[in-house]
Amino acid sequence: MSSVEKEKGVGEGQLRVGEAGFDDVVAHRLEEMGYKQELKRNLGMVAVLGLSFAIMAVPFGTSTTFPIALVDGGPVTILYGWILVSLISCCMAASLAEVCSVYPTSGGVYYWAAMLSTPKYQAFSSYLTGWLGTVGNWTVTASITFGGSQLILAAVTLFHDDYVPTAWQTVLVYWASLLGSLAINILYNRHLDKLNTICLYWTGASVIIIIVTLLTRAEKRNSAKFAFSHFDASLSGWPQAWSFFVGLLQAAYTLTGYGMVAALCEEVHSPQKEVPKAMVYSVIAAGITGIVYLLPIIFVLPVDKIEYLLDVPSLQPMPELYKIVTRSAAGAMCLLTLILGIWFFAAVGSLTAASRCTWAFSRDGGIPLFKVWRKVNTHYDVPLNSLILSTIVCALLGLIYLGSSAAFNAFTGVATICLGCSYAFPILCSLLRRRKMVRNAPYSLGKFGWVINSITVIWITFTIALFCMPTSIPVTPQTMNYASVVFAGFSAIAALWYVTYGHKNYKGPQVAVLARRMSLSSDHGDRRASMASHRSVGEILAQ
Template identity: 45%
Template structure:
């Protein structure tokens, strides 16, 4: 198990060192105004019991840009466009996005409050431990830690696998005959493309770590230019004509076979998947200059930006939407390339419009890969996964937890083999990712809310009564999302439409609990902490 270092003071001869008051009731950190933000943040990290091992090379805007890239709007919405189409069509797409975005804003605000008090790479796992009563904090942290790690891995797997399927669908806008694309990929070809994308994302994340903030910044401008080009071309050309505003905002045509209300809920997987990365950026806290302020702002600000970008992307597509029945029966499971081609009328034009989404898909995969490595590393640092000594090592040359990154990559590739057994594997990957990340986000929110939210009062992001309201909405959503995304998206259920998400979810749960009873119950102590620690990081930095 990872050793638990005592607090140390790292400062230069020209700076006044941070002062700490460590006792059983509080950790109070006072930062001199002459201190740099990274030095102050490292001091807080040391007070929490960890040695700083990663470089703090991200500003507020850069961490916000990474948060935006993790969601990868519009790519995340494009690859899952199938689900709201079968769930209810235009109403499900637009109003489902509005509803889920409002809910996720509550989730993000709740996580932002807690992160402003406990800004570590352990993220929600560390927060759950610190906020829980001593009697059961170990088991709560264990459940949250495994859920968070599995969620990061599964979302990254879904992103990379979805990228492979989406790229193939984009290539197939070129046809040898009507309805027959030039590259009707077999299962092994799809898997090999997924494998190549996964290897590329890991290579860039590992070897180009210091350049990743600039890549995220590029992605912002690339995304909005791409969206504007799609909007202008699709609406201006509209070869098949345009629907009325009434059709776009009021048409509800369920195709899933479920009762009307449940069909709408199943269609929310698109919005839930696209926003599931909300808390993944918390794992970057130890590479941010002032995480207690920057990360909460990045989480909430990005949700609002994603909401606007999503509407800008989806509404024009619905105005030129072809027949929904034909779209849901596409063999590729990727309607967006077909929608764009129908609107612009040419294969070349459609491919060029889709190209920005393909590039964004790769950038999203790189960001998610980075988040996976940090979450695995942080949990291994406290002995939460088998053979933690291997995964908690930071490669000093690349300044990344390389071993943890490779572990995540191997797990993703192994799970990708499910595709050979079922073409609905992507549904399982995205479903499990949403479920496990939802559980992990709910853990610290629940224990904070049940504990009277007293620790939140010491952070930089206390929303007061509004924060309590957000907590309630976030927990209600969690209670709905877990069973909802275990359901098949289409009935009657066949071998091709079965949802493997519950199977994968249960397998991970069994592994986690087996490891707890075999090892964790006796040896896992959780993160380093001071009993009932509360960190004072309010605006003036004073006691």
């Protein structure tokens, strides 16, 4: 490179664009971050946006968690809780997008935690965040697939009022759904970009069809006063103010999957630009979609049948609400089919993201038997073993339902807590280091970064305790929130692996080798290397 080019700020990557194409530049950047290009880059921003939107699956997610907000306040919690969490989620997504634009790798949050930490805590930071992110990905996949399985059986109850789905029937449908998602991820991996794009159109069309049908078929509509100001927490048993916050789990769970798409950075063209935009745009789109979908639901909600809806055998009241409002089992089934279509995209997409997260963490030795899970199948161009592992873990989680019908709430709670914590940790590291690592981020928050990052960390800290709470009291084995139990189980596995292997062998992302080399150079008296060794590897890569 000439001195003139250096003075103009032209980087090596910019010069290489014309010679070998932009994907080569991205692959070179990936090598600088410690990895070789193993997966094909065949995704664009719209496909990633579609995947993020599919994982959040707003009409499906808000429908399956509808009982939570309905018990804990009703219309006020449903509507204003959604708006509040949507605004906070925009802050969270923007915070993650900024970091992702600096370190666009499939390692995602655990890689970012390592790069934003000081060298002393690099390995432990990435290990902790890696496990939180991986467990969050697994439980999101489990909760999405499980909720859809309940809806499938709820479809039967639309035509047979005396049918009560058994726990085993629900688990078997759940397992079959997981196997279906696995098969699609393996056999149709090359077409997932088209699938995610279709999801955007399907969801938009479904929301319009559902709300128009409900509003035109409803015999009674609630007043605007009821829709915008009615609050009733009597069914929850909690004090009114606290009940509102407990009910926020409906919105927080639905609006939590956007960070998962970082695991696909190594399959995206220009990931430092496209993935951050997809994260933020998907949350904005999801927030608007939620308001458009939930507000009409509140207007047609049969107030005199709320307790009946909460006691339906399938534990999913939305299909029955469709039936009551449309006065037709067939009509309700048609609307439910649209929701199940959204669920299909969400189930497939969440398993895609979970498998990539598992694969990335395994590359750096974060999971037991990591040498097995980090392999990429060249025939299908997917991390096949990680796909299978993610499916098996989710299948085993389904067994919880055989002991308690509150399993779904446990999945939603753990998913929200784990993903939230994994999002918060790298952002907290960035704040503690005065955001100097992201000062030149391609997707920069500028002067608002401090405020946006702080809101993110404070909110996530608050929700750790909040979403371990049962949705109602007094607590019974059926209404207990087992999120803390599932969280403790995974924590025990992570701690055991760290004690037996990780604390001696886990070094964090492979780029940590650079830190060791710098340290060795400084030992030989190289003053410049010595100065560099007091900076984290992340600082060097961030430049």
